[in-house]
Amino acid sequence: MNSEEKFKNEILSKIPLRNEPPLPNNWLHLEMLERFKVLQFAGIKEGMNVLEIGCGAHAIATVPLAYMVGETGRVVTVDLARWTYFEEIVKSAGLWKRVIPMKVDAQNLPFPFKSFDLAVLIHGIRSLKNEETIVKVIGEMLRVADEIFIAETLPIAKTRGQEAHLEMYNLREEIFKALYGRKDDLHYFPLEKLMEFVEIAGGKIKEYGTFEPNLPHFLAYIPREYIEKIREAEKREKLLKKWESAYEKLQKYGEEHPPVGWIKAKGK
Numbered sequence: 001m002n003s004e005e006k007f008k009n010e011i012l013s014k015i016p017l018r019n020e021p022p023l024p025n026n027w028l029h030l031e032m033l034e035r036f037k038v039l040q041f042a043g044i045k046e047g048m049n050v051l052e053i054g055c056g057a058h059a060i061a062t063v064p065l066a067y068m069v070g071e072t073g074r075v076v077t078v079d080l081a082r083w084t085y086f087e088e089i090v091k092s093a094g095l096w097k098r099v100i101p102m103k104v105d106a107q108n109l110p111f112p113f114k115s116f117d118l119a120v121l122i123h124g125i126r127s128l129k130n131e132e133t134i135v136k137v138i139g140e141m142l143r144v145a146d147e148i149f150i151a152e153t154l155p156i157a158k159t160r161g162q163e164a165h166l167e168m169y170n171l172r173e174e175i176f177k178a179l180y181g182r183k184d185d186l187h188y189f190p191l192e193k194l195m196e197f198v199e200i201a202g203g204k205i206k207e208y209g210t211f212e213p214n215l216p217h218f219l220a221y222i223p224r225e226y227i228e229k230i231r232e233a234e235k236r237e238k239l240l241k242k243w244e245s246a247y248e249k250l251q252k253y254g255e256e257h258p259p260v261g262w263i264k265a266k267g268k
Contacts, residue, residue, distance in 0.1 A: 027218045034213045036064035041262050042149040046070030051116040052077045053106045054124035057084040061122040066095035076100045106137045111144040119145035125152045126186045138201035142267045151262040155188040161256030164249040169220035178230045191261035203265035210259050217257035
């Protein structure tokens, strides 16, 4: 039995299916499996002390991380606001004793020196609002960990399903800006740009690469209701047309995970 099959049998089988239409019931399991796949490039060993930046409400990367560090390892998870289902999901996976959650701002981590073997940021660059924040967070990761590992979806489509994902996902930044006057869910960055962020933050890149998850991906979808709340009529109508086109393609081709870029680095 390979590591992926063990992870599915020992961990994912313990987590209940989730009824959250229009997402399929197994969406969380598939997203966790993708995180497990990309983390194979991070060099995680049993007994490691790992810092996770941006764990999110569903612990999507936390569960595979806690599985990989083993009983003697620990995962310190950081997020400022999104904790809704975190404890429930990690406990159902049987991994709660390996996880230490902390509600703090990743731009100002409360660790005075290098406290971790590894700091990871998995599919979280896109949630950091702007390039200044991205560089600051990466700088903090480099300050408190011996090495860092960053992974993010790339703006590359090789199939119709990947194109459908990108078309729907790329509406999010524009929708949130029209609603709230600020960007959120930034467009995916090319791998070269991700590497530039690491170097500006003071990191020295050790390894990098890309991989194909070969999995569905369901997190681009944004409900039509968000657009209907936009007050400016011209923007609302324009975005509704774009949304309908993107949604039609999701229905026709499905939603496939685009290629993912990953980077390992340490401080200079």
